[in-house]
Amino acid sequence: MLTELRKSLIASIWFAFLTFPIMVIKVNSIEKTIQWRWMNVVYVMVGIFFLSMAFRFLLKQKEMRAGKEESGTEIKLSPIHQLINHPTYRVVFGAALLLFAVVYPFVFSTYQINIMTTALMYVVLGLGLNIVVGLAGLLDLGYVAFYAVGAYSYALLNHHFGLGFWAVLPIGGVLAAIFGILLGIPVLRLRGDYLAIVTLGFGEIIRLVLENWGEFSKGPSGISNIPRPGLFGIELSLNDAITYTYYLMVIFVVVTIFFVNRLQDSRLGRAWIALREDEIACQAMGIDKMKTKLIAFSLGAFWAGIIGVMFAAKTTFINPASFTFLESAMILSIVVLGGMGSIVGVILGALILILLPEYLRELSEYRMLAFGAALVAMMVFRPQGLISNVRRTYSINKDE
Amino acid sequence: MLMDFDYFRELFFSGLTRGAIYALIALGYTMVYGIIGLINFAHGEIYMIGAFTAFIAATIFSILGFPALAIIILAGVCAVIWSASYGYTIEKIAYKPLRHAPRLSPLISAIGMSIFLQNYVLLAQTSDFLPFPALIPDFDFMEPYAHIVGSTDVVILATTTVIMIILTFIIKYTKVGKAMRATAQDRTMATLVGINVNRIISATFIIGSSLAAVGGLLIASHIGQINFYIGFIAGIKAFTAAVLGGIGSIPGAVLGSVILGLTESFATGYVSSDYEDVFAFSLLVLILIFKPSGILGKADNQKV
Incomplete structure (x- = not known):
C-alpha cells in the first residue's frame, strides 16, 4: 500500500x-x-x-x-449478452427500443429530435465503419471521405440537375462505393498500419480538393439551400420535415442493423472475420483475399455515402469543414469504444459519444480531449470495447 | 533565363530547408518504427509541444533580457528536455501496456494520444496562431549571399547536418546505439544477451522526441508562427518522408525528407500553392502503392 x-x-x-x-x-x-x-x-x-x-x-x-482466460476458467457472459442472446428477451428488448424510437418525437422537442437524428446518423456510420474495421480488420482513417462523396453528390447533383433526395440516395451510395473500390484496388495490398495512413492521406486529399477546387465544389464557403428529403411532393413545415427526417433515420438504422447482422453470419462475414484473424491461413483455405477485402471496403463506403446524402439533406448546408480528419476519428472512436465487431456495442458507442456531449454543453470544449483519452484508455484497458463481440466457440463435451 | 534560374535556386534552397526539418521529425518515426514496429502517430504532437515550449521559454528569456544567442540555446534546451519527457511518458502510458496486443491496438492508441495532446495544448494555451520570434539572427557575413540563401536556411541546414552526424555516431559506436540496433533486429534475442529492452525503447523515444523538438524550434522560428495543429500536418509529411526513404532506415529518412522537401517546393513554385499538402499526400499514396518498402528499405515479406 x-x-x-x-x-x-x-x-x-x-x-x-x-x-x-x-x-x-x-x-x-x-x-x-x-x-x-x-x-x-x-x-x-x-x-x-x-x-x-x-x-x-x-x-x-x-x-x-x-x-x-488462459487457465481456462469459464468466463460468464455479461448481463447484456445474456439479454441479447436469449431469443425471447431479445425480441422484447428490440420491440421496446423500437417503440421508444417511434414515440420519441411525440414526447420530446424539435431540438431533441434533431440531436437524436444526428446520433442515429452516427449509429449508421459506425455500423458501416464497423464492417471495415471491426469485421474485416482494415483500419480506415479516411472514412469521412466517402461520407463527403455522398454529401457532395447530393448537393451538386441537386444544384446542377435538380435531382431529388430519393434519386440521389442510391447514386450517392454507389458513387461512394466506386470511390471505395478505386481506392481499395491499389491500397488493400498494404499491411494494416500502412493502409491506415494511406486512407488518412486519401481523406485529406478529398477535403483539400473540395476546399481548393472552387469551380467544382464552391470551395470553403460550401453549398447552401439543399432541399430536405421529399415525401411524395407534399410540402412539409420545418418541424414536420425534421420529424420526417428523424423517422427516415430510424428506418435506415433498422435496415442497416438487419443487413449488418445478416452479413455477419453470411459466408462473406465469416470470411472477413477469418481474414482479420489470419490472412495467410485464409488464403490457404481458398478465400480470395483481395475480393473479400474490397467488398468490405466498398460496402463500408456505400453506407457512408448514403449517410452523406442524408447529412446534406438534414443540414441543408455543407462545406468541406464538416469532413475533417477529426470526423473520421470520431466515427472510429464510436466503433472502438462500443466494441469492434459488435453491433450492439457500436450503437451504444454512437449514442454515448454523440448524445453525452450534447447534454453536457458546459464541458463541450473538453469533448475532443475526452475522445483522445478514451481511445487510449479503451486500447490499454479494454481493447474489446464496452460490449465485446462474443466469439463463437464450440465446446466439446469430454464426458461423452 | 537568369531570372528563371534565380527562381529555381530559391525554390531549391527552400526545398532543402524544408527537407532538413522533415528529416528531424522523420528520424523519430523511423527509429521508433524500427524498434517496436509502431507508427507513432503522436510524434507530430511531440514536435508541436517542442515548438510551444521553445516559444514560452524564448519569450520569458527575452523579457528577462538575455542576449539573442543565449535565448536560442536556452529555448532549444528547454524544448528538448520537455519534448523528451513527453515522448518518454507517452510511451509508458499508451504503448508499453500494448506491447503484445494485436498490431492495430497501439496504432489506435497513438491516434487517441495525438488527439488528446492537440486538445490539451489547445485548452491549456490557445487556439490562435502565435507569432514566433525570429530567433535566428541575420549574420553579417551572409550579406553578400542573402539573395541566394537566407541566414535561417543556413542555420537550419548546418544544425541538421551536425545532428545527423552526432546521431550516426551514437547509433554506430555507442553502447546504446548498438543495443538499439540489436533490439530492432530481434527483441527476444536482445533480451537474451542482456539488453534491457524496455530501457532501450525508452531511449529511442527520448532521442526521437529530442530531434523533433529541435525541428520544432527551427521550423517555428523559420515560419514565424505556431498553433496547436501544426503537429498533425508536419507529422504526416515527416511520415511520408520516412516511408519514401524506407521506414526503419535512418539514411532513408534523411533522403526521403530531402526528396519530399524538394518535391513540395518545386510543385508549389511551378504548379500551384493551393495544393501544397495534396502533393505530399499524393506522393505518400503513390509510394505506398508502388514501392511500400521505400527507396532504401528492406522488402518485408509476410511469413507464417
Whole structure:
C-alpha cells in the first residue's frame, strides 16, 4: 500500500514537471507579459495522483483477467449478452427500443429530435465503419471521405440537375462505393498500419480538393439551400420535415442493423472475420483475399455515402469543414469504444459519444480531449470495447 | 533565363530547408518504427509541444533580457528536455501496456494520444496562431549571399547536418546505439544477451522526441508562427518522408525528407500553392502503392 502511494506521488510530481510549461505559463510575446497559473500545478498533481492509482489498478485487473482466460476458467457472459442472446428477451428488448424510437418525437422537442437524428446518423456510420474495421480488420482513417462523396453528390447533383433526395440516395451510395473500390484496388495490398495512413492521406486529399477546387465544389464557403428529403411532393413545415427526417433515420438504422447482422453470419462475414484473424491461413483455405477485402471496403463506403446524402439533406448546408480528419476519428472512436465487431456495442458507442456531449454543453470544449483519452484508455484497458463481440466457440463435451 | 534560374535556386534552397526539418521529425518515426514496429502517430504532437515550449521559454528569456544567442540555446534546451519527457511518458502510458496486443491496438492508441495532446495544448494555451520570434539572427557575413540563401536556411541546414552526424555516431559506436540496433533486429534475442529492452525503447523515444523538438524550434522560428495543429500536418509529411526513404532506415529518412522537401517546393513554385499538402499526400499514396518498402528499405515479406 505504501509503495502504491509512493508510486502515485512520484507520478504526480513527474507530471507537475511535465505539464509545467504548457499548463502553468502563458506568455504574450507581443505585449511581453507572462501569466503564471500556479493553481494548475495543484490540479494536475491531485488529478494525476488518483489517475495513476486507477491506471495501475486497472492494469492489474486486466492481467488477472488474462490469467483467468488462459487457465481456462469459464468466463460468464455479461448481463447484456445474456439479454441479447436469449431469443425471447431479445425480441422484447428490440420491440421496446423500437417503440421508444417511434414515440420519441411525440414526447420530446424539435431540438431533441434533431440531436437524436444526428446520433442515429452516427449509429449508421459506425455500423458501416464497423464492417471495415471491426469485421474485416482494415483500419480506415479516411472514412469521412466517402461520407463527403455522398454529401457532395447530393448537393451538386441537386444544384446542377435538380435531382431529388430519393434519386440521389442510391447514386450517392454507389458513387461512394466506386470511390471505395478505386481506392481499395491499389491500397488493400498494404499491411494494416500502412493502409491506415494511406486512407488518412486519401481523406485529406478529398477535403483539400473540395476546399481548393472552387469551380467544382464552391470551395470553403460550401453549398447552401439543399432541399430536405421529399415525401411524395407534399410540402412539409420545418418541424414536420425534421420529424420526417428523424423517422427516415430510424428506418435506415433498422435496415442497416438487419443487413449488418445478416452479413455477419453470411459466408462473406465469416470470411472477413477469418481474414482479420489470419490472412495467410485464409488464403490457404481458398478465400480470395483481395475480393473479400474490397467488398468490405466498398460496402463500408456505400453506407457512408448514403449517410452523406442524408447529412446534406438534414443540414441543408455543407462545406468541406464538416469532413475533417477529426470526423473520421470520431466515427472510429464510436466503433472502438462500443466494441469492434459488435453491433450492439457500436450503437451504444454512437449514442454515448454523440448524445453525452450534447447534454453536457458546459464541458463541450473538453469533448475532443475526452475522445483522445478514451481511445487510449479503451486500447490499454479494454481493447474489446464496452460490449465485446462474443466469439463463437464450440465446446466439446469430454464426458461423452 | 537568369531570372528563371534565380527562381529555381530559391525554390531549391527552400526545398532543402524544408527537407532538413522533415528529416528531424522523420528520424523519430523511423527509429521508433524500427524498434517496436509502431507508427507513432503522436510524434507530430511531440514536435508541436517542442515548438510551444521553445516559444514560452524564448519569450520569458527575452523579457528577462538575455542576449539573442543565449535565448536560442536556452529555448532549444528547454524544448528538448520537455519534448523528451513527453515522448518518454507517452510511451509508458499508451504503448508499453500494448506491447503484445494485436498490431492495430497501439496504432489506435497513438491516434487517441495525438488527439488528446492537440486538445490539451489547445485548452491549456490557445487556439490562435502565435507569432514566433525570429530567433535566428541575420549574420553579417551572409550579406553578400542573402539573395541566394537566407541566414535561417543556413542555420537550419548546418544544425541538421551536425545532428545527423552526432546521431550516426551514437547509433554506430555507442553502447546504446548498438543495443538499439540489436533490439530492432530481434527483441527476444536482445533480451537474451542482456539488453534491457524496455530501457532501450525508452531511449529511442527520448532521442526521437529530442530531434523533433529541435525541428520544432527551427521550423517555428523559420515560419514565424505556431498553433496547436501544426503537429498533425508536419507529422504526416515527416511520415511520408520516412516511408519514401524506407521506414526503419535512418539514411532513408534523411533522403526521403530531402526528396519530399524538394518535391513540395518545386510543385508549389511551378504548379500551384493551393495544393501544397495534396502533393505530399499524393506522393505518400503513390509510394505506398508502388514501392511500400521505400527507396532504401528492406522488402518485408509476410511469413507464417
